[in-house]
Amino acid sequence: MIDSLREIQHILNLPELKFAELHSVRWLSMECAVGAMFRSYPALAMCLEQEAVLDATAKGLFCEVSQYKFIATMHMLMDVLPFIERLSKNFQHDSLDFSKVQPLVDSLKDLCDVPGEFITKLEEFTVNCDGDTMYSRPVSESSSEAVRLRIQNNYKFEGFEDSEEEEEDEVEDCSFKPILKYYQQQKDSVTKTFSNYIEMVVENIQDRFQDSQVLNAINALVPKNISGSKSVAMFGNDDVKILVKQFKKHLLSSTECLNEYRQYKNLVSGSYKTETLEAITRTIITKYHDEFPNMTILLKCCTVIPMNSVKCERGFSTQNRIMTRLQTRMNNKTLDDLMTISEEGPSMNEFDFSRALTKWKAEKVRKLNK
Known part of the structure; x- marks a missing residue:
């Protein structure tokens, strides 16, 4: 199936991306996973549709990804997750600036009143053709530059003024237009769910910064x-x-x-x-x-207020560098000593190896002294 997906991505002139895995302990994994899904969605839908003929699992997955709520949720997360990512990265700096937190929360809250760039585009990509509602997205919208610009426009939102009328671009041909299942049944409920979701995210963030x-x-x-x-x-x-x-x-x-x-x-x-x-x-x-x-x-x-996660993240990285799969029997004391040396110890140029050797030899009779 992977080879088939790659071929379809190549045929549709889509980026050949791997679908990322979600990790509950990795803050930024969701945005990477959703971003890859968004950019490769037409190829994924076409691949599952072809595989569904003979594969029951692919048939079930295609029924899910072709529903309106799936595509709408994907667009909504593309609006929301970059704010969460920027907030998370803010806490990974040694010098944390809390003044950046509230503007991000306020911008995220604006999405409840004014749709973000990706949700707005979803309305443009949803077209009616011979009684069927189809998802018609130009290939150019899958490029990294187009995605980056949409995200930047969400960050730069500064008010509710009517935008100036833009000249209509030439309509780009879409090689694959999947039919959106249950569009009429899901549209209203999905819109309400999105507002509730964003409100809950904002409330959760504000609860974390009560002071x-x-x-x-x-x-x-x-x-x-x-x-x-x-x-x-x-x-x-x-x-x-x-x-x-x-x-x-x-x-x-x-x-x-x-x-x-x-x-x-x-x-x-x-x-x-x-x-x-x-x-x-x-x-x-x-x-x-x-x-x-x-x-x-x-x-x-x-x-002493634990304002960022830099030390914690650095500690895990140091541990993983030292305790490899070939050193799993290392005890905690040795690991702690090696991590302390790695993070707090002097550089190789400043370390006095002669003094260390003299002290090591003086602790007890070594075989090399016999």
């Missing part, structure tokens, strides 16, 4: 944000008040903390412009603790 005001305020402590502001003196004052109120019981003096923040901004904008939040926290603790006792505490409180 979004505090999280956004942490950006006022990041040196890059301070040095990049138009006015260092005016930057972040209101945000720091939010942080001071949140962590008041841990501070020595709320008033002094606000005064220290003004000095802290001048310090980082002059000497530590490119430091991350974690790096500047270590610097303040080791070099400026006496000058900024309250800011030291405030930075500690903000730094």
Whole structure:
């Protein structure tokens, strides 16, 4: 069946893509899987239709993928999943900016009121021919560039104004037009389901960021944000008040903390412009603790909040590099030591091998010393 699918993709001038597998523990796997399905759908439908003559499994799959709800769901996910992907990737940066979270959630919420690019295109691709409703999608819509532009247009949506009338492009021939089954029966219910789905996704995301005001305020402590502001003196004052109120019981003096923040901004904008939040926290603790006792505490409180998944993702990658299928009997202590060396240890150029060898030989009598 795979060979047949490849041949059809070639005949229809469609990208020869492999269908990706969904993984519950991999955040971005769904968008990859749906994207491949969307771009290769005409070839998939034609292949299943041919195989359905002799294969019962292919016949069942073709009955599913040729229904209107399947195609409509695919278009809807192409609108929604890029927002989830961008949000997920935002949490994989060492320096996390929470100010990017709310605009993404708001843009996602807009899809409840105004259809996204892919749902809008679905209406254009749905045509009536001799009493049958067919899915007529131009081959060019399967290109990576066309998909990327649709996604970018969803991100750039800024209002509800009527768009200017566009010149009609020449209609491109569609080599395969599957009939949409149960179109009339499913259309209304599918539209309602989509709105409910998007609302639930937005609600779920907002539940995860109930203290979004505090999280956004942490950006006022990041040196890059301070040095990049138009006015260092005016930057972040209101945000720091939010942080001071949140962590008041841990501070020595709320008033002094606000005064220290003004000095802290001048310090980082002059000497530590490119430091991350974690790096500047270590610097303040080791070099400026006496000058900024309250800011030291405030930075500690903000730094220990697990704001991203970078360390976790990096840890799993390190583990998989070390514990291969040929080293499955490695015990946890050895694995932990090797992971610590890999992630926290010095580089090969800085490591003192002579000292390590001397210490290793001195621990006990080695066979090589006999």
